[in-house]
Amino acid sequence: MPKTSQRGQLMPESPIRKLVPLADKAKSKGIKVYHLNIGQPDIQTPKVALNALHTIDRKILEYSPSDGIKSLKSKLADYYHRFNIDVDENDIIVTTGGSEAVNFAFMSCLDPGDEIIVPEPAYANYTAFAIAAGATIKSVVSTIEEGFALPSIERFEDLITPRTKGIMICNPNNPTGYLYTQSEMNQIKDLVKKYDLYLFSDEVYREFCYNNTPYISAFHLKGIEENVVLIDSVSKRYSECGIRIGTLVTKNKELKNNVMKFCQARLSPPLLGQIVAEASIDTPEDYMREVYNKYLERRNFLIDGLNKIPGVYSPIPMGAFYTVAKLPIDDADKFCAWLLSEYEYEGKTVMMAPASGFYTNGARKNEVRIAYVLDKEDLKQALIVLKNALEVYPGRKD
Incomplete structure (x- = not known):
């Protein structure tokens, strides 16, 4: 066998x-x-989303464009503007869930043998997608005794080698619920800039920041816009995990061209999911x-x-x-x-x-x-x- x-x-x-x-x-x-x-x-799930599903009036359930329906991307850009994330529809690629966005990001940025640094505990699928890309995760472990705060930036720097290509964060964090401070994000920014690394930033839970604690997006960090790869999904904020719609957002044109090849190879993200996701952006406050x-x-x-x-x-x-x-x-x-x-x-x-x-x-x-x-x-x-x-x-x- x-x-x-x-x-x-x-x-x-x-x-x-x-x-x-x-x-x-x-x-x-x-x-x-x-x-x-x-x-x-x-x-x-919001009624506007379910209504969009119930009232689909199409004769053919066709392929969508490989990077997603244009009207959805336009509305997503408007949504990001609410959080002072300065992107436009050309920076947005629609994916089959946030998981595919991580997968395509790693496959497009990392070669076999490359390394990414990840504060842990971390979402388990990061390891899975790194393995799929032939890359290695180098972990910097945070502790429950310190509330899972970002470990010292010196510990990150100690792990950097010629094969280091990026840092992966999740903010707000899954699994800990930790929310990175402005100071912590600035330290990450300085490291990314110093070593010219990618910053993969999973920001799926931005709506859920408690006690008036500010949410700092990787795109709020000035001077590393071309290094940032934002990962997002509609699953959690609209309670619609099953429609499998996420996004990969980047201003790096070369990276976007790479990602588009993977998008084309898998043809297109789910049509019905995109229709529901587009309606969901109009969810009442x-x-x-x-x-x-x-x-x-x-x-x-x-x-x-x-x-x-x-x-x-x-x-x-x-x-x-x-x-x-x-x-x-x-x-x-x-x-x-x-x-x-x-x-x-x-x-x-x-x-x-x-x-x-x-x-x-x-x-x-x-x-x-x-x-x-x-x-x-x-x-x-x-x-x-x-x-x-x-x-x-x-x-x-x-």
């Missing part, structure tokens, strides 16, 4: 989805599973405000509840809708699997994402990522299950 590729063998399992078979098995037994593992909001307030309320409720459980600690996230929590356990991968395969409390259990999958070296075995995408009553029940589970877990460590 022929061997599979080394690349495929190196590709990591998703910490967010790898336990799905165990969750499905638990559900088949009648156990209620609270899904805190994945950023799938329970909030209804009161919808966005209501969603923001819900996440803020859920965040406060969850973090307060977590920190009341003996041995559990989570810093307060300032953005997105995730937090990383430290638990009094031996191994989060084992604990999360145990919750689904061996434990229930009054017919209920909890699914979380082991944080080891958000570190390239599998560090921090006692951390989990929790998504507060469920309503407060569900979060309350999940906290009860978690508290009782920790009391009886065989691998508990105090």
